[in-house]
Amino acid sequence: xxxxxxxxxxxxxxxxxxxxxxxxxxxxxxxxxxxxxxxxxxxxxxxxxxxxxxxxxxxxxxxxxxxxxxxxxxxxxxxxxxxxxxxxxxxxxxxxxxxxxxxxxxxxxxxxxxxxxxx
Amino acid sequence: xxxxxxxxxxxxxxxxxxxxxxxxxxxxxxxxxxxxxxxxxxxxxxxxxxxxxxxxxxxxxxxxxxxxxxxxxxxxxxxxxxxxxxxxxxxxxxxxxxxxxxxxxxxxxxxxxxxxxxxxxxxxxxxxxxxxxxxxxx
Numbered sequence: 001x002x003x004x005x006x007x008x009x010x011x012x013x014x015x016x017x018x019x020x021x022x023x024x025x026x027x028x029x030x031x032x033x034x035x036x037x038x039x040x041x042x043x044x045x046x047x048x049x050x051x052x053x054x055x056x057x058x059x060x061x062x063x064x065x066x067x068x069x070x071x072x073x074x075x076x077x078x079x080x081x082x083x084x085x086x087x088x089x090x091x092x093x094x095x096x097x098x099x100x101x102x103x104x105x106x107x108x109x110x111x112x113x114x115x116x117x118x119x
Numbered sequence: 120x121x122x123x124x125x126x127x128x129x130x131x132x133x134x135x136x137x138x139x140x141x142x143x144x145x146x147x148x149x150x151x152x153x154x155x156x157x158x159x160x161x162x163x164x165x166x167x168x169x170x171x172x173x174x175x176x177x178x179x180x181x182x183x184x185x186x187x188x189x190x191x192x193x194x195x196x197x198x199x200x201x202x203x204x205x206x207x208x209x210x211x212x213x214x215x216x217x218x219x220x221x222x223x224x225x226x227x228x229x230x231x232x233x234x235x236x237x238x239x240x241x242x243x244x245x246x247x248x249x250x251x252x253x254x255x256x257x
Contacts, residue, residue: 023134023170053141055166056228064225084159091235092228097220115220 001025002050003032012043012108014079018050021058033061037076038068045107049080054088066098070115077101077111125189132172132181132201140165140186151190153257160236160255161188161197167229168199168251171208174229191254194238198252206249207242 001019008014015036019025037044046062048054066076077099081089089095101107126147130136141162148158169184181203189196208230233240237253244250 020138022137022166023173024137027134053162053166055163055170056232057170059228059232060225063220063223067220067223067225070220087159088163088232092232093223097223 001028003029003036005036008045008108010108010112012045012111013037014045014047014104016047016050020053020055021051021061022053022055023057026055026057026061030061034065034068037065038072038074040074041072042069042074043111044069044074044076045079045101045104045111046076047079048085049082051082051085054081054085059089059092059094062094062098075111075113075115077107079104079107125187127185127187129183129185130169132169132184134170134173137166137169137173140169144186144188147188148195151188151195151257153195157195157255157257161195163236164233164253164255165197165199167232168208168253171229172199172201172203172206175206175208190257194254194256196252196254198250200245200248200250202248205244207244208251209240209242 001017001021004016006014013036017029036042062078069076078089079101081100086100089100099110101110128143130140144162144165145158148161153161165186172181172184181201185200187198187200211230233253237255239254241252242250
C-alpha cells in the first residue's frame with residue numbers, strides 16, 4: 001500500500017493511496033495515515049483512485065480517522081474511488097458518513113465546509 | 120485448474136497470504152465463468168472470512184485454512200475451514216451501519232461485509248473444525 005502526500009494551496013492535505021486496502025494494506029499505512037489525518041486539526045482529501053480493493057479493515061481505517069479528524073474540528077472527504085471500491089463504500093453506508101467526490105475541486109470545497117451537526 | 124470444477128486449496132493463516140487467496144479465487148472464478156460482480160463478491164467474503172480468523176485467533180489459533188469452492192447450478196458455494204478453537208462469527212452481533220460518523224463503529228465490520236455481499240451465510244462445527252460457508256449467485 002503506497003501513501004503520498006500533497007499539500008494544496010488552500011491548506012488542504014491531499015493523500016493519495018494506491019494498492020489494496022485489505023488487512024495487510026491497512027496495517028502498512030495505519031500509523032502514518034493517523035498522523036497525517038487525525039493527530040491535529042487537518043482537512044484531508046483522500047484520493048482513492050489508486051485503491052484496487054477495499055476490505056473492512058480499510059473502511060475501519062477511514063472511519064476511525066475521519067471521526068478523529070472531526071473531533072479536532074478538521075474534516076475528511078474521499079475522492080474518486082474505483083467502481084468496485086465505491087460499491088463497497090456505498091453498500092456499507094460509508095458514503096453517507098464520509099463524503100465522496102469525483103472532482104478535486106469539489107473535494108477541496110467540501111472538505112472545508114463544516115459537516116452537519118448530525119454527522 | 121479445471122474449468123467449473125470444485126476446488127480446494129490450503130493457505131497459511133497470515134495477513135500476507137490474503138492476496139494469494141484472492142489471486143487463486145480469481146483464477147478459479149474466471150475459469151468457472153463467474154460474472155465480474157460475482158468474482159468481486161467472492162473475493163470480499165473470502166477476505167473477510169480469513170481476515171476474521173487472523174484477527175481473532177489467539178490461543179489455539181489455526182496455522183492454516185482450507186478454502187473449498189463449489190459451483191452450483193446458479194450459484195457458488197465457498198467454505199472456509201479451519202481447525203482452531205470453536206468460533207462461530209455469526210454468533211457475534213455484527214456492527215450496524217451508523218446513522219452518523221460518531222456512532223459508526225470502526226470494528227466488527229467484517230461480518231457486516233459478509234452479510235452484505237453474500238446471499239447466504241452459515242456456520243457449523245464439523246469434527247473439531249470450524250466451517251463457515253457463504254453462497255452467492257454466479
